[in-house]
Amino acid sequence: MTDTHPNGSPGAREAHGGGHGETSFLWKYVFSQDHKVIGIQYGITGLCFLFFGFTLMMLMRWQLAYPNQPLPWPWLAELLGNIRAPGGVLEAGFYNQLGAMHGTIMVFLGVVPIAVGAFGNYVVPLQIGAPDMAFPKLNMASYWVYFCGGVIMLASFFVPGGAASSGWTSYPPLSNIATQGQTWWLVGMVFLITSSLLGSVNFIVTIVQMRAPGLSMFRLPFFVWAQLVTAFLLLLAFPPLEAAGVLQLMDRVFGTSFFLPSGLVVNAIPYAQTTGYSGGGSALLWQHLFWFLAHPEVYVLILPAMGIVAEIVANNTRKPLWGYRLLVYAAIFLGFMSFIVWAHHMFMTGMGTVMSTFFQTTTMIISIPSVIILTCMILSLWGGSIRFSIPMLFALAFLPMFAIGGLTGLPLGLTLSDLHLHDTYYVIGHFHYVVAPGTIMALFAGIYYWYPKVTGRKMSGLLGHLHFWPTLILMNSIFMPMFFMGMAGLNRRMYDQTVYVHGRGVQPLSLMVSWSAWMLAVAQIPFIINFFKSWKAGEKVNDNPWEATTLEWAAPSPPPHGNFTTLPEVHRGPYEYSVPGQSGDFCPQHARPDSASEGTPSAPPVPAAH
Amino acid sequence: MSDHPPPAPAEAAVMPHGAEEVRAHLKIYLAVFFALGVLTAITVGIAYLDLPSKNLAIAAAMVIALVKGSLVALYFMHLIKEARVIYWSLALCVVFFAALMALPVLTSMEHL
Amino acid sequence: MSTAIPWSVKPHPVTGIPNAKLGIWLFLASEVMLFGALFSSYILIRTGSEQWPMGRTILNIPLATLNTVILITSSVTMVMAWASLKMNQFGKFKLFQTLTILLALGFMVVKAFEYGGKLHHYEVTLVEGSEAADKAGALKITGHIDHATAGNGGAITSWIRSRDDLHDGKISFVADPPAGSHEHPAAIELAAEDMERLTFFGPHRDTFFAVYFTLTGLHGIHVLGGIVVLLYFLLPGSRMWRTDPERFTGRIECTGLYWHFVDLVWIFLFPTLYLL
Ligand code: HEM
Numbered sequence: 001m002t003d004t005h006p007n008g009s010p011g012a013r014e015a016h017g018g019g020h021g022e023t024s025f026l027w028k029y030v031f032s033q034d035h036k037v038i039g040i041q042y043g044i045t046g047l048c049f050l051f052f053g054f055t056l057m058m059l060m061r062w063q064l065a066y067p068n069q070p071l072p073w074p075w076l077a078e079l080l081g082n083i084r085a086p087g088g089v090l091e092a093g094f095y096n097q098l099g100a101m102h103g104t105i106m107v108f109l110g111v112v113p114i115a116v117g118a119f120g121n122y123v124v125p126l127q128i129g130a131p132d133m134a135f136p137k138l139n140m141a142s143y144w145v146y147f148c149g150g151v152i153m154l155a156s157f158f159v160p161g162g163a164a165s166s167g168w169t170s171y172p173p174l175s176n177i178a179t180q181g182q183t184w185w186l187v188g189m190v191f192l193i194t195s196s197l198l199g200s201v202n203f204i205v206t207i208v209q210m211r212a213p214g215l216s217m218f219r220l221p222f223f224v225w226a227q228l229v230t231a232f233l234l235l236l237a238f239p240p241l242e243a244a245g246v247l248q249l250m251d252r253v254f255g256t257s258f259f260l261p262s263g264l265v266v267n268a269i270p271y272a273q274t275t276g277y278s279g280g281g282s283a284l285l286w287q288h289l290f291w292f293l294a295h296p297e298v299y300v301l302i303l304p305a306m307g308i309v310a311e312i313v314a315n316n317t318r319k320p321l322w323g324y325r326l327l328v329y330a331a332i333f334l335g336f337m338s339f340i341v342w343a344h345h346m347f348m349t350g351m352g353t354v355m356s357t358f359f360q361t362t363t364m365i366i367s368i369p370s371v372i373i374l375t376c377m378i379l380s381l382w383g384g385s386i387r388f389s390i391p392m393l394f395a396l397a398f399l400p401m402f403a404i405g406g407l408t409g410l411p412l413g414l415t416l417s418d419l420h421l422h423d424t425y426y427v428i429g430h431f432h433y434v435v436a437p438g439t440i441m442a443l444f445a446g447i448y449y450w451y452p453k454v455t456g457r458k459m460s461g462l463l464g465h466l467h468f469w470p471t472l473i474l475m476n477s478i479f480m481p482m483f484f485m486g487m488a489g490l491n492r493r494m495y496d497q498t499v500y501v502h503g504r505g506v507q508p509l510s511l512m513v514s515w516s517a518w519m520l521a522v523a524q525i526p527f528i529i530n531f532f533k534s535w536k537a538g539e540k541v542n543d544n545p546w547e548a549t550t551l552e553w554a555a556p557s558p559p560p561h562g563n564f565t566t567l568p569e570v571h572r573g574p575y576e577y578s579v580p581g582q583s584g585d586f587c588p589q590h591a592r593p594d595s596a597s598e599g600t601p602s603a604p605p606v607p608a609a610h
Numbered sequence: 611m612s613d614h615p616p617p618a619p620a621e622a623a624v625m626p627h628g629a630e631e632v633r634a635h636l637k638i639y640l641a642v643f644f645a646l647g648v649l650t651a652i653t654v655g656i657a658y659l660d661l662p663s664k665n666l667a668i669a670a671a672m673v674i675a676l677v678k679g680s681l682v683a684l685y686f687m688h689l690i691k692e693a694r695v696i697y698w699s700l701a702l703c704v705v706f707f708a709a710l711m712a713l714p715v716l717t718s719m720e721h722l
Numbered sequence: 723m724s725t726a727i728p729w730s731v732k733p734h735p736v737t738g739i740p741n742a743k744l745g746i747w748l749f750l751a752s753e754v755m756l757f758g759a760l761f762s763s764y765i766l767i768r769t770g771s772e773q774w775p776m777g778r779t780i781l782n783i784p785l786a787t788l789n790t791v792i793l794i795t796s797s798v799t800m801v802m803a804w805a806s807l808k809m810n811q812f813g814k815f816k817l818f819q820t821l822t823i824l825l826a827l828g829f830m831v832v833k834a835f836e837y838g839g840k841l842h843h844y845e846v847t848l849v850e851g852s853e854a855a856d857k858a859g860a861l862k863i864t865g866h867i868d869h870a871t872a873g874n875g876g877a878i879t880s881w882i883r884s885r886d887d888l889h890d891g892k893i894s895f896v897a898d899p900p901a902g903s904h905e906h907p908a909a910i911e912l913a914a915e916d917m918e919r920l921t922f923f924g925p926h927r928d929t930f931f932a933v934y935f936t937l938t939g940l941h942g943i944h945v946l947g948g949i950v951v952l953l954y955f956l957l958p959g960s961r962m963w964r965t966d967p968e969r970f971t972g973r974i975e976c977t978g979l980y981w982h983f984v985d986l987v988w989i990f991l992f993p994t995l996y997l998l
């Protein structure tokens with residue numbers, strides 16, 4: 001890997017061909033090639049999908065809290081129609097669609113686009129002192145391909161038979177014989193995969209090639225490292241899922257049997273009799289290809305979040321991150337290992353003991369770097385004069401939430417305990433602690449933290465508190481009970497748990513989860529108000545309101561097209577806070593060594609807006 | 611179509627390593643072409659030999675394919691002299707590729 | 723106004739390569755994983771199956787060998803196209819680029835013949851103990867369909883995949899010549915109830931054909947994509963040679979890398995599908 005960038009002249013800078021008229025609204029805000037506009041597009045779209053996916057879940061929670069009772073509002077039942085909610089009661093098949101699409105939308109259309117597409121796009125070029133991404137046209141294409149994928153997914157709700165209903169994992173043979181919606185799901189996934197492929201190539205090239213002079217790899221903010229590792233995960237783990245998608249499309253459209261074993265019987269009729277299918281395929285093949293992506297995918301969900309939290313922790317403790325290099329090595333190791341643990345999702349598939357032990361071992365090994373990262377961040381807090389800003393509150397909440405999510409994963413990685421816990425609500429609790437109170441809290445932290453860079457204004461602190469505290473409490477009252485329900489033996493993807501005695505026992509917990517989920521929606525109102533109101537009416541702040549050290553704060557807020565008026569030059573590592581012997585408590589990366597002791601360096605002059 | 615020699619300064623920019631080096635490579639390309647042709651003939655020939663053991667046939671075909679593939683990668687794709695960052699990226703890819711090839715089939719073995 | 727992206731043409735002083743070159747290699751790495759997943763699926767399905775046909779007993783080896791030679795040759799012309807630019811011989815570049823495209827098209831034409839042969843070749847599995855099975859002396863016969871009628875008495879014009887497509891119609895079936903002969907036996911009449919399964923040699927016929935069509939199909943799509951890119955740089959894209967020759971040469975280099983990769987995939991597909 002490249003190490004240092006020669007100081008001095010950035011070398012020949014060729015004019016980039018994509019000159020587009022800046023006068024036209026269409027080219028400036030819709031088909032923009034500016035990484036910042038694309039980042040915002042990703043962010044807004046992703047937030048909408050996140051909210052939509054959450055809405056699907058709130059619907060499901062009605063059925064789970066009040067099994068087989070009509071929805072409380074007649075207009076809602078009417079909206080869903082007689083097929084989806086006959087007599088106002090959610091139909092079981094529709095419930096399955098909601099579940100499958102909740103998972104799919106949350107992961108592929110909500111969190112990843114926000115964590116990578118929005119934060120990565122907006123922040124990475126700024127943090128490395130680059131004028132834009134390496135391939136602006138590809139960047140634009142990446143967003144629009146993602147957008148199309150999203151539209152296809154949404155449209156699938158309206159095709160005959162409804163949306164995909166075989167879970168976000170789409171396990172065959174059920175998914176193979178499911179209605180048309182599954183085909184739409186597969187096509188939508190091919191779009192989403194293509195989009196993240198374009199994005200990941202762009203990120204890697206940008207980070208490797210376009211760092212500002214003096215910004216060596218080990219002077220990169222941890223956030224950039226996290227995005228780099230994430231990009232490699234997306235680049236190399238997604239293609240096998242694309243292959244799996246192609247194979248399932250072949251199965252569904254051309255009648256092949258890649259995932260269909262011989263002798264399949266559907267509805268008590270031999271499948272060969274009705275379809276003439278050949279058989280000879282393997283349902284487990286799908287699981288291998290799917291989890292080859294989907295395990296790395298969970299690190300795609302968590303690494304950018306860790307990156308965001310690292311930035312905020314360093315900034316708000318006013319001291320360097322503890323063990324910066326260790327963090328970087330841990331992230332790289334984490335990314336590497338994430339490719340060889342996938343079959344821990346398949347312990348129950350009849351795998352032999354040798355292979356089970358192999359995957360159990362790699363899984364235990366991969367928990368080490370996660371713990372290292374968490375430990376580094378917690379140790380970073382030690383002895384800091386912490387500023388409890390809103391971003392910091394969310395970042396601080398991330399740490400224990402992720403810890404709970406991570407630790408509860410260990411029993412799932414051990415074959416023996418997984419026998420009991422596999423496919424129960426315990427699993428749902430475990431990974432939601434990672435992605436909801438974990439990643440989502442970090443994403444909120446990031447939004448509050450970088451909002452002033454994007455808009456030049458701060459979000460309201462009061463509304464921030466009103467958002468933070470209920471969210472933190474409700475997240476826990478949603479997901480904590482799931483551990484107990486799971487340990488009681490309650491299966492996931494259950495339409496009506498009260499048909500089982502052990503389900504009836506934990507039904508009160510289900511009520512608690514549902515009410516918490518609905519209240520969580522209410523708790524987002526302060527955020528939504530804050531988000532839109534502050535855009536125009538928030539408190540105006542200077543270019544570096546958090547007194548941070550990394551390069552994005554050297555650009556004007558909001559940064560103009562091309563980002564920096566003069567190209568920043570980097571003279572030191574990313575987190576030089578409270579360096580002994582200096583007057584100010586922070587020393588930006590781009591401050592000249594001689595002027596460093598003067599505390600706040602002067603930001604480059606703001607260029608004329610255009 | 612006639613040659614359009616670009617203006618002199620641009621021409622200098624086209625060839626940072628000089629045209630001579632490229633010219634010297636032309637022979638190599640032809641040699642590789644020849645080798646690929648011969649290897650194709652061999653691999654087809656071997657297939658019709660009906661080797662006594664299936665594994666032997668698979669091994670022979672894969673070794674030949676590997677040699678052919680390496681020739682293409684090394685000479686046509688210039689991997690024989692490439693930037694470090696590309697080697698690193700490909701090394702990573704090769705490791706994961708190996709895992710992808712080996713682990714699924716290993717999990718399906720009776721005795722593992 | 724436009725943003726200046728550093729190192730989009732000139733090599734980065736530390737990594738030694740321009741952006742696009744790293745980009746295309748990363749893309750190829752992902753392609754390796756894509757085809758790797760398909761090969762891995764092939765291995766898993768093949769090792770898990772009770773029997774597996776030798777590719778060369780079913781597929782057309784001469785055609786495939788011809789295609790191998792075509793693709794290898796196109797790799798050479800591709801690298802020559804790039805080298806011509808490097809040597810500042812734009813006319814030669816046009817020549818070699820055109821040759822590459824023609825060879826690629828040739829590959830697709832051969833492929834079309836190969837596919838066509840399969841798609842018009844049928845296999846019937848007869849019902850055990852039926853009159854037709856007794857007459858044919860075997861449960862499975864392969865051949866082509868002379869004439870078929872659907873339930874309504876009309877002729878079937880579209881593909882026949884399963885016996886259900888016939889309802890209670892009939893087919894007139896011409897079996898393949900027996901080994902060592904070139905003469906087709908006389909056509910026989912088969913009714914829907916005589917047949918357990920009727921299928922052409924398409925992807926659904928069995929997992930061998932599923933793998934064969936999927937892998938060669940995806941490879942073929944890559945060839946088509948390559949043709950589009952090659953054509954673009956031969957015709958409208960080549961204007962850049964006059965304004966920015968260095969950038970143009972870089973683009974041809976990246977196109978070439980992709981094209982060689984397509985060749986490389988075929989080098990592995992050929993023995994694994996056709997020969998083994
Ligand atoms: C914060 C609000 C959220 C709530 C209340 C919630 C609730 C749930 C519940 C109860 C289930 C289990 C459904 C069942 O098994 O029948 C579920 C499944 C799932 N959730 Fe969430 N979730 C939330 C956020 C998220 C986020 C942020 C993600 C991902 C980034 C996510 C990804 C998933 C996935 C992948 C599944 C599995 C779906 C399946 O089994 O196919 N959820 N969620």
Ligand SMILES: [Cu+2]
Nearest residue numbers: 295342344345
């Ligand atoms: Cu996993």
